[in-house]
Amino acid sequence: MRDSILEIRSLFAGYGSEPVLKDFSLSLDRGTRVIVCGPNGSGKTTLLKCILGIIKPLSGTIKLLDGCSIAYCKQDFPKQNFPITAREVVEMGLSGRNHDAVQSAMSKTGTLELSERLFWSLSGGERQRVSLARCYCQNADLLLLDEPSSFLDTQSRDDFISMMKNMADPKLSVIAVTHDDQIVSSLGWNVVQLSKGRM
Amino acid sequence: MQRILFLLTLKPIVYGLIGMILSGISFPLAGVIIVRNGLIPMRYMLMHGVILGGILSIALKIPLLPVTILLNLILVMIMVMLGRNQTVGLSTSSTAMMVCTMGIASLLSHAFDVPAKDTLEILWGSPFALTSSDLICLLVMSIALIMYVCTCFRPISMVFFDHDIALSRGVNVKLHDMMMVMITALIVSVAMKMVGALLIDALVVLPVVGASRNAKGLKDLFVRSSVTGLVLSVSGYFLALLWNLPVSGVLAVLAVIVYLANACRRNRK
Numbered sequence: 530m531r532d533s534i535l536e537i538r539s540l541f542a543g544y545g546s547e548p549v550l551k552d553f554s555l556s557l558d559r560g561t562r563v564i565v566c567g568p569n570g571s572g573k574t575t576l577l578k579c580i581l582g583i584i585k586p587l588s589g590t591i592k593l594l595d596g597c598s599i600a601y602c603k604q605d606f607p608k609q610n611f612p613i614t615a616r617e618v619v620e621m622g623l624s625g626r627n628h629d630a631v632q633s634a635m636s637k638t639g640t641l642e643l644s645e646r647l648f649w650s651l652s653g654g655e656r657q658r659v660s661l662a663r664c665y666c667q668n669a670d671l672l673l674l675d676e677p678s679s680f681l682d683t684q685s686r687d688d689f690i691s692m693m694k695n696m697a698d699p700k701l702s703v704i705a706v707t708h709d710d711q712i713v714s715s716l717g718w719n720v721v722q723l724s725k726g727r728m
Numbered sequence: 729m730q731r732i733l734f735l736l737t738l739k740p741i742v743y744g745l746i747g748m749i750l751s752g753i754s755f756p757l758a759g760v761i762i763v764r765n766g767l768i769p770m771r772y773m774l775m776h777g778v779i780l781g782g783i784l785s786i787a788l789k790i791p792l793l794p795v796t797i798l799l800n801l802i803l804v805m806i807m808v809m810l811g812r813n814q815t816v817g818l819s820t821s822s823t824a825m826m827v828c829t830m831g832i833a834s835l836l837s838h839a840f841d842v843p844a845k846d847t848l849e850i851l852w853g854s855p856f857a858l859t860s861s862d863l864i865c866l867l868v869m870s871i872a873l874i875m876y877v878c879t880c881f882r883p884i885s886m887v888f889f890d891h892d893i894a895l896s897r898g899v900n901v902k903l904h905d906m907m908m909v910m911i912t913a914l915i916v917s918v919a920m921k922m923v924g925a926l927l928i929d930a931l932v933v934l935p936v937v938g939a940s941r942n943a944k945g946l947k948d949l950f951v952r953s954s955v956t957g958l959v960l961s962v963s964g965y966f967l968a969l970l971w972n973l974p975v976s977g978v979l980a981v982l983a984v985i986v987y988l989a990n991a992c993r994r995n996r997k
Contacts, residue, residue: 645945
């Protein structure tokens, strides 16, 4: 029996009255991993923000399985002027006070030694791993990755790809949006191609 | 020393000390919010709101603090409503409200014949002028602020960090943004009465700027700012009593010295 976690039907969405995303449909089963690829401005991030409820669709429907929790990993953050440690960022994924979950997520992503370092002083690759640890810590059903390789050098990108391939949880569904062909070919996940907002 | 002990038997001095302890601990927490959220331009609008409150208070012979608190809350709400329009923005809307406030203040001052000298006294403030109702107001506000930061630390850190991440975790970003500007409005209103408009940064912002240079994380920044604020306000208060100088002036000079010392130490590292 299919265990659908997300159903998107005829979605039109954008930032004004003009839709960026046009007539997009997708059905995602539990444990399925999908890459949505396309050039800049094709509506990839808009799609993720619609799933998160940050942007309201102009028309169409998005149905999430009852109780489904979503973790969102952004491409990068503009450097800011306040101190926050990597551990404090990971703790944002916690719902309660389960500090073992923080430890375990940081250990899985190899960020334990970065724990007390200021987030803004980390390299792009380190920040990406810390953000992933925050998502793992959330223990979500659906992971949304927005341009995960944007600010990574070759080594960090290879590390990221192997981390994605080794994701152990078979129930975790993932939607990654990217315009990076190497990520698309290396991961070998199902691919949805977007062009000018259409599939 | 004997003089200080004698002064501590006087009610205005004790009230002033309690006020400085409470504000020293809690105001820098609001300072973290002001610095992080870039609310410095809004602070100017609020300071002008207090001047308008002062004129109203003198003209209508009503207590200063409730008038200024109410006025500043109204100003903040208008500013937020105008600022929601992305082409206007918070900075522009707060500037517009600041100009409007001063215009009304000038007209009211003329209409009610309020002497400019009396109004300008608000710019200096004095902790010795605190009444018992001011202290209760300050105590309630300080407890509310500390509770807000302690119980909502994680949502606050998410709002500071990134709005999309906060929204994805179910945090009501609009509510927290509104809470933060309201807190700023309240704190500026009270701080004006204690140290005056011109030196408000000494109590609210400078402890944060000083602490942020050495803070090891966000939690650490809140704690260090609060401790720095407490040490500054209490030591500034006693030094002012000892040397018979205005508290606000001593406090401001001390805050700048601590800030410069931190900056030099950091640069040397």
